[in-house]
Every structure is written in C-alpha cells, then in structure tokens.
Amino acid sequence: MFDKFNISNIVENDGVLISIVGYLVVFTSLLLLAIIITYFQKALQTQQRKKLKSLGHRAADSENLSISGEVSAAISTALYLHFEEKHDLENTVLTIKRVQRTYSPWSSKLYGLREIPKR
Amino acid sequence: MFDKFNISNIVENDGVLISIVGYLVVFTSLLLLAIIITYFQKALQTQQRKKLKSLGHRAADSENLSISGEVSAAISTALYLHFEEKHDLENTVLTIKRVQRTYSPWSSKLYGLREIPKR
Amino acid sequence: MFDKFNISNIVENDGVLISIVGYLVVFTSLLLLAIIITYFQKALQTQQRKKLKSLGHRAADSENLSISGEVSAAISTALYLHFEEKHDLENTVLTIKRVQRTYSPWSSKLYGLREIPKR
C-alpha cells in the first residue's frame, strides 16, 4: 500500500514550494492579526485612561482594566465543576439568564424587523 | 447626470396612463377592503347585540363593545415607557406570558401534527 | 363514473399477486420486528435480574420491572384530564420541565458541536 511512496512526486508538483509559501502565509496572517489587535487595544486603553482621568479618577492602572485574579479563579472553579459534571452546582453557576424580547404587535418590525430602538 | 431628462419618454411609454390606472387601483383595493371590513363589523355587532339582549343584558351600546378610554390610556402609557426604554418597567408591562404546549408522546401528533383537540 | 369497472384489469396487471406478496411482506416485517424486540427484551431482563441478584436484591420478579398498575392509572387519569382540556390541571400534570443546556463560550463546541462530555 505504501509501496508507491516516491519522494520525487513532491518536487515535481511544487509540493515543497506550495507548503513553504502556504505555511508562511498562515503564520503571517495570524501574526499580523495579533499585532493589529495588540495595537488596537493599546490605543483603546490610552484613550480610556484619558477619559477616566478627565473624570477625576486616580490614574487607572492596567490592573483595574483587567479581570482580577480572584474573578479568574472563580471562573476557573466554575468551569472545573462544570466539566466534572457536578450537575446541581453546574446549573446554578453557569446558567445565563436570557430575557427574550417579546414581539408585541408594536414591535413587530415589519420589513425593518429591527430591535427596539434606544432614545 | 440629469442632462438626459426628457419628459417625452414618459408619454411614449404610457407612463402617465400606467401611473393613473395604477394609483387608482391601489386606492380602489384599499377602499373596497375598508368598506367590506366596516360592513362586516356592523353585521357582527348587530348579531352580537341581539345575542346579548337575548341573554337578558341591557341593550349593549357601542361603548361597551370597544376599548374604553382608560384602557387605551394605560396601553399608550405602557408603550410610551416601552419606547423610552425604561427597561425595568418595560419588562413588567409588556411581557406576554406564553404557555408552550408540551408535546408528550401522546400528543406527538405524527403526520396529523395537530394540536390537542377540544371536546 | 364507475361504468369502466372491469375486474380483468386487476389480473392482467398482476394486481392480485402484488397485493398478496405486498400484504404478506408487510405482515412479515412487523412480525419479525415484534419477535426480535421480544427476544431482545427477554435477554435484557435476564441480564438485569442477574445483576440485581448479584447486588443482593431479592430475586426481582417481572412485576418489579414493569410499571405498576397504580402508576398506570395515574398516567391514564392525567391523560384523561388532558384530553378533556381541564386546562389548569393539564398544565400542572403534564408539563415536562426541560432544563436547556446553556452554550457558554467554553461549551460552544466549534465544529465538534458536541454536548458537554461526562467524566
């Protein structure tokens, strides 16, 4: 079954070239995406800190803008219990309450079908 | 862009004719629909009043068969609050409770798929 | 309309043959299905009884493995009320509570789309 194995098939078909270009491109796109996201976030945080300052807050440090360790631990615990299938707890901890908007005639949104407008 | 504007294009293509006929027909259909609905309602009310009378009620006047002003005001207020996005109130006021019918095996309604029969 | 009725059409078209074979096959398939199910169930019960015994229960008799008469009566009553549209009771009796699993990001199951794994 593997007797047909012939490395020259790869070269003849540009296999190496395609692979190298392909792998590089995959890397490049995700790298660029990562870089853009990082810069975007920095720009946002700078802006946010300015706002907070102008509102009279003490210079907000990066800690304040992130999830604190405790919160993270709580989430992790919840997830742990979740995956361990402690069902009773699971439903308490992770249930996300969704309030479905009712579509009364007045918000039926023919065509527009739009959600209820703010303002 | 508007330099090609030429009113004779309209006449050549029967544009005026089509427009007049078209507009008249739209009017006619909605007018007829309005008339039919009105007569249908009158017939219904006459019948209803007869029934109420025969059941010994005092001659029901049209007021009794319509939404009263107060109810209407209440609805309007609710809607007003609704659109002003007083969210807390909104959910209280406009939520319509739906009791979803359960599809137990016995009402699974193969093919028929029908809802539970009355009687 | 029925003047064209001609019994010889049936014979010419193998109608009798097809009907007899067809009807027999329908019977056979459902009969075989019934037999297989019956044997499968017997095998299962034998196995189950062995298990129960090995766990120290008194020899479980078939009664114990079936719905008891009382339960059945309760179900029937519920169904009766159900079909009689005693709505208040209906909803109490027959509502099946479904706890919908929430799809949090962590159980979003891209591709896999799988439910939360046990273990």
Next chain:
Amino acid sequence: MDGINQFIHFTGFANLTIEHVIMLCIGLVFIYLAIKKEYEPLLLVPIGFGILMGNIPFVENVGLQIGLYEEGSVLNYLYFGVMKGIYPPLIFLGIGAMTDFSALLSNPKLMLLGAAAQIGIFLTFMAALALGFTIEQAAAIGIIGGADGPTAIFLSSKLAPELLGAIAIAAYSYMALVPVIQPPIIKLLTSKEERQIKMKPPRAVTKLEKMSFPIVGLLLTTFISPGALPLLGMLFFGNMLKESGVTKRLADTAAKPLIDIVTILLGLTVGASTQATQFLTQESILIFVLGAISFMIATAGGVLFAKFMNLFLKKGDKLNPMIGAAGVSAVPDSARVVHTLGLAEDPSNYLLMHAMAPNVSGVIGSAVAAGILMGFLLKVF
C-alpha cells in the same frame, strides 16, 4: 382606455370560472373545519389557505409567474420539495424525533394490528386497477388507505405525480375526518362486551431498548423493503436523535423548527396544487371515493384482526378489539377515537396507551407497503 382594459383583463374577476368558486369554497371549508372542529389544524389551515391561493384566477402562462404550475414562480419553487419527494422524509425525521415508541416496545405483539390494517391499501389498489387507472396510479391511490400523509405524497410523487394533488388532499381530508369515519365501523364490528375489555397496564421500557429500537427497526424493515428507506430511514434517524440522550439539541430542532417549516411549505403548496383548471376532474372525484372506502376497509381490517388474535390469547391477555382500528395510523387521531369510545363504554377504561402501539406501527406498516409497491413498479429493466 386601453390600459384600463388590459388591467381589467388581468384581474381575478375577469378570469373567474365556476370551478374556481367551487375550489375557493372547498378551501374555506378546510379552514372552517380546522378552526371550528380542530380537525388536524396544523395541516388543514395551510392546505385550506393554499387552496385559496392556488385558485385566485389569473391569466396563465403570460410570464406573470404567479401560479404553482408556472415555471419560475415562488409557489413553483416551493413545490419542488413536494414534487421530488423531499418534504415527506423531512417530516418523518421530525415525527421520529417526537415519537415515543414505548407503547409499542412494551407489547410488541400489538404491532401485528398495524400490519393488518394495511389491507386497505391493497384492496383499494385492486379496486383502482379495476376502474381503469394505470398500475402506478392505482398504487398511489391505494396508499391513501395507509392514512399517512407524507407516505401518500412520497409514493405519488414517485409513481403518479399527475395525481399528487388529489391524493394528498384525499389523504389529509380523511385523516381529519377519522373521528367521523371510524366510530360506526368499530361499533358495527364489536360487541358491547368486547368494547369493555380492559387490558393489562403496559410494562416499563428501559432506555437501552428505546435506543436500540431505531437501529433494529431500520435494519430489519429496510432490508426487507429497501424502497422504504427514504421514509423509514428518516423516521428512525429522528427517533435515534431523540433516544440517544446525547443529541437532544438536534432532536429538538428536528421536532420543532425543521418540521414546522416543512409542514408550512408542504401544506401550502399541496393546497395550491389544486388549481381549478387542473384539479376538478372525474379522476379526482373517483380518488376521493376510493380513499373513503380505503379508510373503512383499513379500520375493519384492524378490528377484525384483533378479534382473530383474541382467539389465540388466554383470558386475562385478551385485547380490546377496538384498538385494532388504531392500526390505520392517522396518528394520533385514530388512537384517540378508540380511547374516547372506550371511555364511553366504561369511564375507567383507558385505552390510549394500548392504542398507540398499533397506531405507530401502522406508520411503519404503510411505509413498508410503499417501499414494496415502489420495488414492484419502479423497475426499469
């Protein structure tokens, strides 16, 4: 004036015929029965409204693309799923996902009643042959006696598409009228004592049995009748999704939005396929007559076979022969008819759970029958 003339020429008023009026009235009757009598409303409302939509008179084949039979019209596109037999298996998928086969599993011998009632299919098939229908048409007409809408539509689309509208309307009409058709026949064929027979409560069914059933059922029935695969494959697939315990999400979708969407489209287009200019023929009327006979024969077949089985059953195990009538399927109406009749005789006799077993096996039975008829008639070589 020319424009006005042309406009008038195109209106429904200018193209109205007496046939249109008849069909519009039939559509209104369907809607009335659905709302007022609650006969199969989930099907009769779409079909009834479809009949209205299909019988708005218009000038055909001038490119307006309105009618169901005009290529390029919306109704024509939606009808595709009927014509090609795609909708019925999807409906069976949803039905499988909402059906609990416990009743049948707890007392397998009742499945024979579901087989017995299929006699209606074959006798009607022969009657239709005698009346001069082609053999393919006769088979499609016979299947009305299976009392399963999707099966009837599926077989007609394959064997006799020209009769599809009439067969579908007949099948659904009689399924809706089961509470009217069955009781007199049942009473005629049973004694008061028989109707009062109480049956043993069904035993509990384990999860493993319920999980295995769709697999065993699929393999056995489609090995015997491969032509039934599109219908029974989907029915058992839906049931597998329901009973596996790990695919609830998919079963829910199959049993609600999917089947609802297909039901809406199927009902509407089957209704609209009754366009007066093509529908009101002697053939259609014959089909209606044969359909009625078919339902009656099926009912009788089920009841009589139950009485026949009683000859071999010992005292405490005897069947209440009325449950044989549920073997026609028309789920769950005929089971409910039996239940109601049982209560009329003895208010403490709850037959519903027992009647559900022949009821759902009747579905399997007529799908197997459809598969066999296809095997005999779709042969190319």
Next chain:
Amino acid sequence: MDGINQFIHFTGFANLTIEHVIMLCIGLVFIYLAIKKEYEPLLLVPIGFGILMGNIPFVENVGLQIGLYEEGSVLNYLYFGVMKGIYPPLIFLGIGAMTDFSALLSNPKLMLLGAAAQIGIFLTFMAALALGFTIEQAAAIGIIGGADGPTAIFLSSKLAPELLGAIAIAAYSYMALVPVIQPPIIKLLTSKEERQIKMKPPRAVTKLEKMSFPIVGLLLTTFISPGALPLLGMLFFGNMLKESGVTKRLADTAAKPLIDIVTILLGLTVGASTQATQFLTQESILIFVLGAISFMIATAGGVLFAKFMNLFLKKGDKLNPMIGAAGVSAVPDSARVVHTLGLAEDPSNYLLMHAMAPNVSGVIGSAVAAGILMGFLLKVF
C-alpha cells in the same frame, strides 16, 4: 519565487482598487449606523457585512468560486433566493405571522392613507422614465417609494435584475433613515394645531374579525391585482397562522427561525451583490437620488391626503394629519416617528396605535402596486 509571485497576485492587496475602498467604507458606515444609531440593525448589519464580504478584492473568473457573481460559489447559491424572488415572500410570511392588524381593523378608513402615500411610487416611476431608464427599470426604481424592502427586491428581481443591488440598498438605506427624512416634511406641511389633534381611542376588535381579515384581504386584493399574490398571499397566510388560534406552533416558527434565516441570507447576499466592479455606476447614484425623492413625495402624499380627509370629517372625528406620513410603511419606523413628533407637541397625545393603521396598510398598498406594475410590464403577448 514563482509561487510567491502567484500567491501575491491572488491576494486582495494586489487586486484592490479605489472602488473597493469606497464600497468597504460604505459597508462600515452601514454597520456603524446599525450599531450606534440602531437604524434597522437586523437588516443593516447583514447588509453592511455583506458589502464587506462582496468587496474583498480577488481575481475573478479563474475558478476560485468566491464571488457572488461566480457560478458555483456559496454566495451565488445563497443569492438564488434573491434572484428568483423566493426570499421576499418568505419574509412576508414571517411578517404576517407577527403582525397584529387590530389597529387597521378598528378604524378601516385610515387604510386610505396607506393608499395615498403610494403616490411616491408612481411619480418616481415617471421621473425615472424621463431620465431614460427602460420602463421595467423605472417601475423597479419607483417601488423604492413603497418603503418595503421585500416588495422592492421582489419586483426588481422580476423586472430589472440588473438593478437589484442598487434598488435594495437604496430601499433599506432610506427605510433606516426615515427618522431623518420624514420630520422636516411633516412639519412643513402641518400647522401646530393640526399636530396637536387628539384622536378617539380605537375600539376593540373581535377574534372573528381578526381571523376573517386574512381571508377577505387575500381574496379582495389578489382578485384586483393577481400579480401581488406571491407577496400578499404569503403575508395573509402568515397572519392566518397567527390568528387561527389553532396553528400557534407554525406561526411561531414562521415568525422566528424561518424569517430570521431568510433575513440573514437575504441581507448578506444583497449586501454582497454590491461588488465594486459591478456596482459603482452612474445609474446606482441616480437610483439613490430618485429613491430619496420618492420617500419625500410619499410622505407628503400621506400627510396631504390626511388633511384632505379632514375636510369631510366632523369635528370630533378629525385625523391628526401627521399619521398620514406613516402610510409610506417602513414599518414600524415611520409610525414611531409620528408618535414621537406627537409627543413633542403634546406629551399626552399617543399617536402610535393610530399611526399603525396606515403603516400596515401601506404594506398592502405597495404590494398591490407592485402586482399592477407586473401585470402591465410582464406581458408576453
């Protein structure tokens, strides 16, 4: 090096033109308006994202099967429902299943306002003719003034598929911009006293009236304008499912998963149909200008007709002429605009329920108009 060259040749960067940039910006603006201003987000988000997807530059017609206009691509398959006019009737089905026609039933004479506002359609139709569009194109452009997206898409797909993208985008853009377009016109045409008129509370509507409406509406409107059957048939069918009281299950599905799925696919593909290489033409710009004019004329037509009706109504029955503006449809935005303007004049004047009547009848009006235009222009003989 060859491989890298080829790869670069295929990237979006290598194929980017200034037209792509313009269209991408328009897509971003749509998304911005949808999220920030909440203008019709359920349509502008899919359309906006569709514009982005449709304007990723690529090498066309080399078999990549990416673009909406390339046969075999996914977008092309999904666009089928737009091109063949299948999605709009399905959206009308859902809309029918969520619309309560009570407001209209309780005061039928307000339906005339919904008719009056359709003047925008016909005046724009003539203007487009004068500007050199073919008569079919002119009709499709005129229907923008109907302020109903599905109706506009449906008519364009039948009469002028080459303009479909531009017409759809124009229609939805202006529907989203109703809160910007209408107020100045309304204020211009009404006096302060008129804007303060309070109207009698609407009377209650019985279940039977609501159930009969879809049937009466279907028969009357499609007898007059059979070409409107695909749209109005589905609208009234959806409403029948809602009001029958026995098909709640089907109505729920039509009003939620079905309409949502169709809305997603329609919005996305209509957006993606604006591929820069085909979209940015002088014609598209003309269509946008005509569309804006059309909306303004329609608004004025509704308001002026309300004032005209007031001449014949006795004192206590006078209409607040602002509700005429709701006759353009663009449901429910224009009704809400009227309501807001009413509150601005008198915080105790709730016009919403009154405005809903012309609002929903405007939908019927423009569908009838579309049917008539099809009747005139789709003639083959």
Next chain:
Amino acid sequence: MDGINQFIHFTGFANLTIEHVIMLCIGLVFIYLAIKKEYEPLLLVPIGFGILMGNIPFVENVGLQIGLYEEGSVLNYLYFGVMKGIYPPLIFLGIGAMTDFSALLSNPKLMLLGAAAQIGIFLTFMAALALGFTIEQAAAIGIIGGADGPTAIFLSSKLAPELLGAIAIAAYSYMALVPVIQPPIIKLLTSKEERQIKMKPPRAVTKLEKMSFPIVGLLLTTFISPGALPLLGMLFFGNMLKESGVTKRLADTAAKPLIDIVTILLGLTVGASTQATQFLTQESILIFVLGAISFMIATAGGVLFAKFMNLFLKKGDKLNPMIGAAGVSAVPDSARVVHTLGLAEDPSNYLLMHAMAPNVSGVIGSAVAAGILMGFLLKVF
C-alpha cells in the same frame, strides 16, 4: 412465484455483501462511541446513522431512487449542500454566532500557536503527494490535519469530490478521538515542570474590541487569502451578529436552528456517502492512515512552537507548552484535553481559558491554509 422472486431479488438480504457488513459495523461503532463515550455525539450520531442508511443493500440504478449516488433520490438532493460546499460555510456561520473570541483577544500572541499547528496540513500534503495522490487530492487529504470538519469538507468538495466521504469521515473520526491521540504526544514532548507552568489570568476584553474583531479579522485574513472568504467570511459574519449587540435575534437563530438543521443534513449525508460499493478502497484506508499522522504532527507542531516561544519570553510570562496542542483546533476538545492534563499535574492549574486562544485561532489558521491551497490549485489559466 415470479412476483415473490422479484421481491426477494430486491431485498437487502439478496444484495448483501461483506463490504456492507463491514460498513454497517463501522456505523454501529460510531453510534456506540457517540453515546457511550460521548465523543462528538452531535456529529457521530448523524454520521453513524448515515453510514447505516447508506449501506442498506439495494439494487442500484433501476430507478428506485434510494441511494445517495442515485440522481433524484432524497439523499442525493440533501447531499447537494455537501457536494457544492454550501453546508460548511453555514456551519461556520453558526459557529461564529456561538464563539466568544475573548480568550484570543486578551492574549493575541497565543494566536501563533494556532498557526504553528497547521504544519500538520502541509507535511501530510507532501506525504500524500509522495504516495501518488494527485496534487488536488493531496491538498484535500492534508487539510484533515486542520482538525476542522467543515473546512475539510469544503476543500474536498472543491478539489477532490471523489474523496469527500473518506476525508470527512477521517476528519470527524480523529476529531472525536482527540482525547485518545493527543495526551501521549503532549507528555512525550514536555517535562513535568513545563506541564506545571501557571499562566497569568487573562485580562478583560471590552465590548468594542469584541465588536471590531470580526471586521478586522475578515479584512485581514481574506485580503491575504481570498479563497478563505466563504469559510472565514461566514465565521466572522456570525460573530458580528453575536457581538453587535443589536442582532441577538439573528445570532440566536444562526447558533441554534440553522446550524442544527445543517448539522443534521451534513452528518447524515456524509455518513451515507460511504456506500460500501464506492467507499471501501485502498485509497480510503491510506487516507485514514495519513489523517492519523496529520493529527499527531499538528499536535507536536503546536507544543514545540510553544516551547520555542518560551525561549523569548521572560520568566513570569512563560507559556505552559501544553496549550500549543490546542492549536490543532478540534474545538473545544483539544482545549479540554489540555485542561484535563493540566489539572492532573496540579489541581489548581486551570488552563482552559488559555487553551481556548490557540484553539479558536487554529480554526482561522486552517481556513486560511485552505484558501491558499485553493488559490494555488484552482487556477484555470
């Protein structure tokens, strides 16, 4: 007797071969694994049942219209969405609508791990070439290493439709077997200390970042690899619906009924495409072997790259190299495998949130790779 003979000739028993038996057993194994082990049940149940349905033996091509490969059969119509690559983008739409990209946004550098693991695709591609597959087939086989079912099906449908069944089954099988395949490789390549590394809690992500991500992601990835547009466009579109905050209704529908319906149809028909008469070939077996190798290489690639990154990171910022294994995607199973392994080493080390970042970026990575392969191989000129 003739009729009985013909009937017997048509049964599954008469047409059964050993290949059918093998395939039926494989189907049963899939269902068993799904139910008992809960390996990807939402896919393995439909695929497993599909395998059963596709391997009911019947007489082919006599007009019965049963088999998936027979024109006009229901399975054939439903398979259309697989063959034309329509289902996978719709699944990506639903996935986008249920995916929260926060983990990735809070630590963008982890995206590189999702890129690194794609090495499996390209090495397998070369191996398949060496084994004599055509270049298009080799690319389709390589993509199995992307560990994304829809991507694999999409690329196969475009490049090597003749291998679609085998590739799809292989991809889903190994995705289901991730908890079996990955742990030994991860343990082999990491030291105990490395496996105990704790990572900093991720930082919070703002709504604006989440909203912008689908737009930025779409533009960047599809500008680089336009061939990925059908997949990534839909993925980001779904995510836009979710994160916009104003289209919850549409996101809900995309994430529930729409994706469920497509999953049911895709799983069933992919399973049924393994019809024994066409499936059991040496090629299929080779594909399975290559697929397994591909998964292992991808896992190793991710882990080793994480160790490589650690060389450049300062002490407190070091990665736990196990999360590199999650870069293969197979979301969310491989992330969960990593999490479980982490807990085994240190019960207070919660790696799940960290592993989700490479996990979802692996999805993007393999879609980009698919787009590039299409760009290279679908060239017509």
